Amino acid sequence: MTEYKHETVLLKEATAALAVKPAGTYVDATLGRGGHTRQILNQLTTGRLIAFDQDEAAIATVTADFGTLPKQLTLVHRNFRDLTDALTTLGITEVDGILYDLGVSSPQFDDSKRGFSYRFDAPLDMRMDQRQTLDAKTIVNEWPYADLVRIFSRYGEEHFSKQIARRIEQARTVQPITTTFQLVELIKAGIPAKARRTGGHPAKKVFQAIRIAVNDELSALESFQSLEDRLVKTMFKEVSSVQDVPRGLPVIPASAQPNYRLVNRKPILPSEEELAVNHRAHSAKLRVIEKIHD
The missing domain is CATH 3.40.50.150 (Vaccinia Virus protein VP39)
Structure with missing residues (x-):
């Protein structure tokens, strides 16, 4: 425990x-x-x-x-x-x-099994309510390129949204992306090396964006980072x-x-x-x- x-x-x-x-x-x-x-x-x-x-x-x-x-x-x-x-x-x-x-x-970040954190290798999940069907794995593997770009840009304010989304799109045609560390590596690959050296962990913005999309957080608020x-x-x-x-x-x-x-x-x-x-x-x-x- x-x-x-x-x-x-x-x-x-x-x-x-x-x-x-x-x-x-x-x-x-x-x-x-x-x-x-x-x-x-x-x-x-x-x-x-x-x-x-x-x-x-x-x-x-x-x-x-x-x-x-x-x-x-x-x-x-x-x-x-x-x-x-x-x-x-x-x-x-x-x-x-x-x-x-x-x-x-x-606790949600620190529970490695929940998939919220880029610090732990875990299944892509990120559901706050585990009764729901939509999870991070579904978004990463099934959402169209344009939708990935949209959420990375809007919810994560990620400047390299298109490059990261393209890396994900290419990788998932070979095999499903199922873990947080797989996603982290794709995010890193989509960000120029110079940009990765500043601004904290390179996966932070995309993980935030996917978390918000999975849990429909901003829509719920309209009814921190x-x-x-x-x-x-x-x-x-x-x-x-x-x-x-x-x-x-x-x-x-x-x-x-x-x-x-x-x-x-x-x-x-x-x-x-x-x-x-x-x-x-x-x-x-x-x-x-x-x-x-x-």
Whole structure:
């Protein structure tokens, strides 16, 4: 059995931003290994917390850690895209706060069998929800060249998307690409040697792109890496901005006022102390938005 060490990034900052009321109702949209969930639970008395995760391993681990789940906590084995439907089923029509911790958790990266990491040789998988059929192997071996280029460029911001996709296309006609290390070698072959010497591991961007495509992550968010943060920033700006109104109006009508308020215009970043003990915190950014009226 593999033992995982998981440090929840921006733990106190994220839960403090919720301004938890002891009797309130809250949602942890991404349970992971339960760091945020426990922090919120510690502040509840008669309140309620519903925690979602599509990863069965996350649900099982947190359940085992608790032994007996606190009465305030409900775990839901579903993607947060189903949040509204699941809450309705539970009889919940409004909540006081929602926390999203986007991206892949450390245990998913560190479990060599899951295929998320270019550091381990493993079957190409990358499914967060292992009940689904689409996996990384299917994308790499069956998706057309044009689709590979599209996801490498859009989800990974990979400058050499065409070259890498062409290498994959050529290799899979000879034999299926089934492991992470096979894919890593093809990615390296598609990137000029000079470019491989800078910017971290050459497979990082493509692995991120395939992971996002496998799990339909950005679509779920619209219902962390810089791409995810930019999407969150754009969404928050849209819903917190005044709607189009004629120029020169002395007073903006109530119908044009936004329903949300940005709590922090710039993201909250990990402290130097946190970065010193958790290197995976470097890419974390916390953005907070408050609903001010319906």
